[in-house]
Every structure is written in C-alpha cells, then in structure tokens.
Amino acid sequence: MTAANSSSPLDLLRTMTLIREAELRLAQLFADGEVPGFIHLSVGQEGVAAGVCAALSSTDTLASNHRGHGHALAKGLDLERFFLEIMGKAEGMCQGRGGSMHVADAAVGMLGANGIVGAGLPIAVGSALAHQVRKSGAIATVFFGDGALAEGVMHESFNLASIWRLPVLFVCENNGWSEFSPTSKQLAADPCALALSHRIAARSVDGNDVLAVHEMALVLVDEIREGGGPRFLECRTTRVRGHFEGDPQKYREAADAARSEDDPIGRLERRLTADGVPAPDIEAATREAKRRVDAAVRRARSGTAPAFDAALRDVYAPSEAAP
C-alpha cells in the first residue's frame, strides 16, 4: 500500500458516516435495552479510525481497545455480524460471547477490541513479530487512548518494538479523557515525547481532520513497510459523548463536548463542498450508511440466542485438533 492507492476523500467519508450511524444506532438500542452490558462510543473520533485503517491492507493486523467499534468497522468488519455480536446473538462475530468490548474478525486481521486498557499494545507487538519472522510484508497497528499511556505495558511494548525494529504502528487517540478524569492531570508526559524517548519516530496530527490523519498514516505505514521499524502517531481528537453510554458526565463542562466545528464528518463534508463535490454525492454517504445500518439491525434483531453448550465447547480447541 502506498500513497498511490490512498483512499479517496469520499471513501473516507463513507467509512466515517458508517461508524457514526452504527454507533448512534447502538446508543439508541442501548437506551432501549436491546444492547446488554456497556458500550463506549467513538462519536467525534471517527476520523482516526477511518484515516488510519484506510492506509492498511486486509492482511495487516489490528489490535484495538474498549472504544473499538470504529476501528473494527474501518478495518472492514462485517456490519451485520458486528450488530449481531453487540446485541449478543449466536451469529455475531464472536458468537455473542464478547460483545462490544471484544469485536474481532480474523478474516480482516482484526485481533479484537479489548477490555483491558493498554493490553492491545503488546498484542500488536507480537503480531508485528509474526509479520517480521514470517516475512509476510504485513504490518500491525494498535489503537489506544491517551489514558492507556499510563500503563506500564505501553512502555514495555514501545521498547520491545524499538529494539527489534518491528513493523508496528502505534496510534494514540488522544481525546483528553481517561474515563472520568482529564488526562492532563494523569500524565506527566507528552505522548510523542514518550515514543521519542524509545527512539520511535513520532508524529502528531489533528485527529478530527481525516485527510490529515490518512495522509500521515500513509507516510508512516510506508516507512514501516520499508523496514523502518515502529512508528507512533498521536491523533488529537474529541470524545463527544460520555465515557460509556449512560455516563451523566457530571465531571465535564458541556461546552467541551459540543465543539461541533471539530466534528470530523462535518469538516470533511464542508471541505468536499468547497472542493466542488456535488451535494447529493456527499449526502449519499450518510443515506447509504443509514440504509446499511437499518438492514444490519433488522438482521441482528432476528439473530438467535447463543447456545450454552456451544460456548462451553469453545473454551479449548476441539480435542481432535489436539495431538
């Protein structure tokens, strides 16, 4: 993948609107009691997932975190099986055993969302090791939040990736929040400085500018594929909603959440309009996303409840597979 096969702005818009529509629908389904557990939405952060994943190929691998819907969809996860999973159905990606925090798809190299803050980093490092040893030409990517930078395993992962020059792209989605606390009070370091201290080249972009994210991701992915070792990309972005759905956000000024001029979708739409893209083409993205989401939700609602015995059988590989 080089700049030559970069995604078009309209492609990026389609990915972002798909994520947005899917998540807004999830919010509704959650409020209506159709989604169990708890869900973390990436509304406002879609530019990061879309911009970065568009620079990856399907053989590249991706580890994600608790806020992973966007990463998963941008990596190409099937929309119906995504909804089926999050609604806890047998036909879901994970047969209803994981839910929102564990969406994964081996077919597109999606190594899974993850409920443990920071846990995706060494997984991506290990995946990159596999790419290196197997000379597959693929790279690994991991998305994590600014809050995850406080976890020790981040440090260990950066170091290991650096000394082994592993093909891994570390993407920090800096939305300023670690759950209910501002990261500014939690982290002494500047994110890029952390990476740089490990001799990992680091760049920071406006994460709400999907074109900037994509362009930078293409450059870094190229450098990694050429054997340059790991790269770090900070994407400064905005968590528009609560930490999870239902979070009353008492700890936060409403203003912070409402900087709609930052919205990556609105920004790209305005940019496309200015560039002369016809309004129907732009509007089609959202319309098409809604249509797909409608269909997926319909399908998901008709999904079946997972069978307990099937789950029990999958704790280990079937014994025929064992020696």
Add this chain to the structure above:
Amino acid sequence: MTAANSSSPLDLLRTMTLIREAELRLAQLFADGEVPGFIHLSVGQEGVAAGVCAALSSTDTLASNHRGHGHALAKGLDLERFFLEIMGKAEGMCQGRGGSMHVADAAVGMLGANGIVGAGLPIAVGSALAHQVRKSGAIATVFFGDGALAEGVMHESFNLASIWRLPVLFVCENNGWSEFSPTSKQLAADPCALALSHRIAARSVDGNDVLAVHEMALVLVDEIREGGGPRFLECRTTRVRGHFEGDPQKYREAADAARSEDDPIGRLERRLTADGVPAPDIEAATREAKRRVDAAVRRARSGTAPAFDAALRDVYAPSEAAP
C-alpha cells in the same frame, strides 16, 4: 541535609571499603558454603551507594534491589545483623527469612532489598507519598539497575511521582548489564531521556567517582526537599564480578570486568593521596573495614538457626494487634 553537612571524602572511603570488604567476605563465605541461596555483589559499584546514601538522613527511606548489600550498608544497616541475615541466622535483620535479596532495617529507613526487578520503584513512590502527606520532611530514594528500566512499573512510577510532585530520588545504577545480556541490546532509550519524558529532571554522573556522585546527590536531594518533586540520577558504573556469585560469565569479555582504573575505591584513594591525605589515614579505612567485617562474621557464625514456629507466627501480625 544540605551541602553544609555533606560527608567528607574519608567518610565516603570508609563506607565504600566497608561495602567492599563485606562483599568480598560474602563471596568467600558463599564459595565455602556458609551463605545459602545466591548473592549478587556490587563490587565496583560502591561509589553509587556511598555517594547517594551519604546525602540522605536516617529518616529518609530507601528501597533497593537484588544487588542491595551496598545500599543497605551505606544507609546504616547494622553490620553484624547484616551478616547474620545473609548467613540465615535467627538474629539477622530479617530473622533469616529473607537473606541477601531482602535485607531491610526499619530503624534506618531501609525498606528492603528486593528480588523482583523494578519492584522497588513504586514502593519508593508510595513511601514518598507518605512523606508528602505526613509532611515529614523526609524523602524516599530507590536504587535500580539499567535492566530495570525495561519494566513497565518503572514507567508507572515515574509518571505517578511526576504528577504528584513526590519527594523521591530515582537512582539508576547503569552497569551496562541486565543479568547475562548487555543492556545496550535490551533498551532503546537513554535512561535520562526516559525520566525527562516524564518531566523529571535528570542528571547523569560517573558512578565510579564517588565525590561526583555525592555532590550531585546533595544537589538533587536539596531540590527534592525544597518541594521540587522527583529527580532522576543515572550513575554510570561497572559490574566487576558476575551477575551472581558462581556466574562463569561466558557471555562477557574478561577485559570488560577488569577495568581496575575505574574502581571507585582506588580512584578515591589516589585522589586523597594527591590531595595530601596521609597514607595511614587512607589505609586505615580498609583495615578498619576488615576488622569490623571479621568481627561481624565471627558473630554471625555464632548465630542460631531460626525457629520454624517463630516464622509461622510472623506471617500475620499477632492477633492481639488485630481489632
């Protein structure tokens, strides 16, 4: 403690020679089967322990690592009970339950050597938290190796100390080795760069120059006591012997181990001679150290075997103390 009450070079020499003589004797006792388990000697690194600890007061706390004999003795641990412990006697500091890797002395603020690489760092951070909350005026210090810089908890500890501006001095004894592997192949980062990335002021000194170490420690301790927050000190030094006693060091060129011109004791002795200190005063340090070690070993040999039941009683506080 300010530069005004800095230790004299002769005091530093006395501390270093005491550590040296104690450890060489331990090596002998180990070879003779009088010391059980395994022991890590700090021969060649005494300048770090002596220089730093001389800048501390007895109410300051200290966490150490597996190579902690020097730190403990420099912090003022009783020599007899030190030998008693390492030889596994009931009268030892830890009643023979810990041994070399766990020497500790609450009376002088020594929070213990530690068998887990990196584990001393958060302990020192927590101790510094206690000093801060209790406004004791004391500071906490922790010694750790260059290898420990790879542990995740180092990162977490630096960050916590930095954001809470805790009174803690992080001392990295950089001897170039992580057990049997050169740290240069294991760590991408420069030690000071790691600290700086967390906005912790960092200094690097020649750890084999005890005067330089002491001078720098005094400055940093002053800054910390004045409320400046954590400080980081890298001491570049030399592990003269194997990782532990009995290590054949096949992985290492003999030359590396034998740079005797670097020896902190020899260097200080030469310096004192050049400064006109009479030879008998200099020689007295080693003689006195030998004498004290002789006496301590004699005492330790006459120590008694620890009683099992007493050990069993000490897993928890005596139940009268419980509510």
Add this chain to the structure above:
Amino acid sequence: MSEVRFGQAINRALADAMAADENIVIFGEDVAAPGGPFGVTRGLLDRFGAERVRDTPISEAAIVGAAVGAAMSGLKPIVEIMFMDFVTLSMDALVNQAAKARFMFGGQYALPMVVRLPHGGGINAGPQHSQCLEAWLTHVPGLKVACPATVSDAYALTRAAIADPDPVILVENKSLYAVKGALPEPLPSVAIGTADIARPGRDATIVTYGAMRGMALAAADMLAKDGVETEVIDLRSLQPWDESAVLASLARTHRLVIAHEAVEAFGVGAEIAARMADVGFDELDGPIVRVGAPFMPVPFAKELEARYRPDAARIVEGVRRTLA
C-alpha cells in the same frame, strides 16, 4: 438503624475510618473527583481533601506498589482496582511485596493496607469485567481476604479491614452495590475470620459468601417448602475462614454444599471441601457438593451469562444431590 445501600455502607465505613485516623489515604482510578466508578468513594474528596483522596492514572501496578511503600512509611492506604479482572496487573505488588513484607523482613514492618476489588458478573460486562479471582488471593500467605454480603457486613468488614495491621483484600460483589439493607446503630463490628449463620437448619449446610448468600437463602426457602431445613453459613472472610463454624454446622447437618459465583474448579470452595473431607470426614453422610461457575470465561450474552452464573435452583439441586 437506617436503610442504606451496600455501596453506601462501604462509603460510610471509609468516611468514619478516615475521620478517626488522618493517616488513612485513598487512591485509585477515578475514586476522588468522580467519586468512584460505582460511587463508593463519593464525597470523600470534598470531606477529606485532595491530599488524602487522589485520582491516579491507569496504572494498576503502581497503585498497589505505592500502597505497599506508603504502608511501610506510616500511612494506611486504601486503594481500589476498578474491576477485580485488572488485579492481574497488580499481582507482583500484592503477592511478592505486600503479602511477604512482614514475614520476609522479620516482622520489622507492618503493612496496614486495604485493596478493594469489585468482582462478579450479572451485568453482561463480558469476559474481562466479570471475574471472581479471589481463590488466587486466598492461596497467598500474608494476605487476608474478606467478602461482605450484607449492608451491615459491608460496613463492619470495611472497618475491620482498615483497622487490621495486615494487608486485607476487600472483595465487593458489583451486583450488591445497589442493594438496600439495614445498617444497625450502634454501628456493627465483625472480626475478620468469623462466619455468620445466615439461616439455621438441621438437614444440610450451605457454605457461601458474597452475592451467593442471597441465592443460598432463596434456595433454603425453596427447600423448606419440602421440609428440608438448610443451614446457610456466610463465610464473610475467605482468608482466614471460619473452619470451626463450618465444622460445627457439618456436625449438626452431616451434609455439605458449597456455593460461590467463582469458577468451581480450583475455586475457594475446593479448600472448604478439602478441609471438611479431612477434619470433617467422620461427620459426612453424603458427598460434598460444590456449586460454582462452569469452566469457561464469563460470557457476554444475556442468555449465556444467565446460564453461567450459579443460582438458587442449582443450589437446591446440589442440596438434593447430597441428601439423596
């Protein structure tokens, strides 16, 4: 006597203890300004100030490691690990440091610290946010482990844990936080290591703890309809646990069922069963039956988790089996 929620009882215990001893500090992720992920530490920051009540970064290893150093240096830290699943990141500090410090330093140091660990499922939080891992901690000499099941015990055990000179793990079942119950006046106190006979009975003994106490009592009600009188023992403390209370009950009923939410295999119940199969062997008139979670990660989907979690019906089945 007032009606409060389980979580509020813990909050009250924390506040009462902090008011009485200025060496008590609290830190953890989102415990200060946000008042804790489950609201258990609400109001403490305002009342006791930013010096003593602190939000930490997402650094579970350093949180418990710092608690160890703080406890060794004159404070009585109370820390929270947001979900027990994340204690996987704190095990060195807990097991190699906190648990061993008193012993391995020859009794020189006391480590009065409390680690609060919310455990358990029932909220479809999935495989990494629902585990009951207390059996790991009960296996570690030097740690104490308590797990309250009632509002009164939530208060009393929290106070007891804080007052204890050793490191104490407080295991709090997430599904209990919102449950209301009576907080007696004068305020209750309970010694760590003492069980509670939640219901007396003569035909069989159910030993349980935490959220399963409620299930066990429900099971006992169901059994009573058939004339089977079950004694329900709520352990309250898992390390040390009240062996003599269990033995005494077994000597009355001669039948034993042990129920907990944790995975059955190698769980806390195994130790209770093993001890009774030794010291209580002569009292046993039937097999010792355990009721725990099956050997699988906690599944997400409603139907799966409902089947996964032990309930009153399965306890009833267990009692019937040992009576058969």
Add this chain to the structure above:
Amino acid sequence: MSEVRFGQAINRALADAMAADENIVIFGEDVAAPGGPFGVTRGLLDRFGAERVRDTPISEAAIVGAAVGAAMSGLKPIVEIMFMDFVTLSMDALVNQAAKARFMFGGQYALPMVVRLPHGGGINAGPQHSQCLEAWLTHVPGLKVACPATVSDAYALTRAAIADPDPVILVENKSLYAVKGALPEPLPSVAIGTADIARPGRDATIVTYGAMRGMALAAADMLAKDGVETEVIDLRSLQPWDESAVLASLARTHRLVIAHEAVEAFGVGAEIAARMADVGFDELDGPIVRVGAPFMPVPFAKELEARYRPDAARIVEGVRRTLA
C-alpha cells in the same frame, strides 16, 4: 534410550519441535545468547538463528502479551518467565488475553503458545524466587497446565504443549533440572490430561506431581517396609487433570493422600480432594489428607526451608493418618 538431565530433555524437545516447524519461535529473558538461566535453551540460538530465538528485555508483561499477538498471527511462540514468581507481572496477558481469546472471539483464533514457568524451592532462593503458584493457573478456563516429573515426561509434555492448539503452561520444578534419567527411544509421547501410575499399590493412593513424585515414591518405599502398599499417581497435567485415573485408583485403595510442594491451603490438592469428596465419596474409607507447604512465604534459611518443604516423612505421616 539415553541418560540425560531433565533440563536437557526439555532442550531436546524444544529443538526437535523447532526443527519440525519453522513457525515456532522462542523468546524470554536470557534464553538466547546465554542459553537460559538454567541452561534449558542452550544451543537453540546457534541452531535456529537470531530471528527465531531472542533475548528480551526484563519485561514480563510484554513477553507474554507479545506471545499472544504472535500466536494470533501465525507463530507458535514458546516463552519463558525466568521464575514462576515473576508471572505475577504477566497475569493480564495470560489470563485476560491468552486464556480467553479463543472463547471470547467465538472460536476465530487459535492460540498455540507455551509459557515455561520454573517453580519451586529447595535452593534457598527465598520468598520471591521459590513459589509454586500453579493453582492460580489451573483456576483459569482456557489455560492448560502441565508439570513433568521425569526426564521422559519432560520431553513428552514439552512436545505435547508445543503441539497443542491452546495456550499451555509448562511448570518445571527447578530442583529437577539437573536430575538424570532415561530418555527412551523412540521418543516418548504423552497426551496432556493423562496421569501416570508411578507405582501400583492397594492400600492407599498418593496423588502428586512435579518434584513431589520423588518424595511420594520414597514415602511408598518407607511404607512398604511396614507392609503398606501405596499407589503413587503422578498427575503430569494439572489442567485438565486425570480425574478418572484418580477415581479408579481410589476405587482400588479407598484411601487418598495428595501431596504437592505448593502451599496446601487453596492449592491444586484442594481441587483433587474436593472432587473425590464428591464423585469419589462412596469409595472413601478414611479422611482425605493433603500434604503441602504450610501457610507462609517460602523462607530463606536452610533450616526453615527444609522444614517448609513437604518431604517423604510427611507423606508417610499423611498415609498413616488416613489409614488409622
């Protein structure tokens, strides 16, 4: 048939497996150039190259975490945590990731990885370098745990662990590494989950594993002098463990002693005892006796550690007690 050391048998198994499958990689602290802290990986770097055999930094969390990612991406990683005590730093990757990945991703991913964990005492290494923590891992659905006791099983179980599609923990007793024994030709193979009857007997069963196999056999010899014929079952695998073999033995002897080096309370033996007190209840003619370490950290001094570690005499005592 050749005489080799236990550690060499593992080395041979690693080498044979690596020669047969180029997706196998090994990494850990000092495992490559230095050949491993106990020499177990000696020669592998020279033979298989720096790409497949790697020294890591002192980063236990990332070592196991990277193994998870590598296993999900086509490799079969074998990693070593230098002492089992340090697995405290790897628990998240092991428990929340490796153990759950197959299940929680709906069977999409296999995780063929091996984690080698040297455990046990006897070398006066003190409280933080001697622990036996395998009971934690056997409690975790999704992990398999094996613990060889003989040279032959060291080879066979290492091969079985590597060939297994699931994450397998190999628990290796440090005191066994230097022990010599026979490595049969053709090379042995053992299925994970199958026990070995180390000695047949009719009067009592001793269930054990790892270094305690030797102690149990010594105890059986001592008992035989008094005409007591003890059957010794070496579990070899702890998760899954061979319940039917233990049950069959109990059906022959009706007396059960379980011996392991780990702390007795809440140890692996508790589960064996609990199962037998349930499914084996009708076979029991005496109390189930466990012989394990007392409830204290592993002490350093020679006299203390010698008293601490279970030995043949204590096993004999245990057998006599259940026969009494």
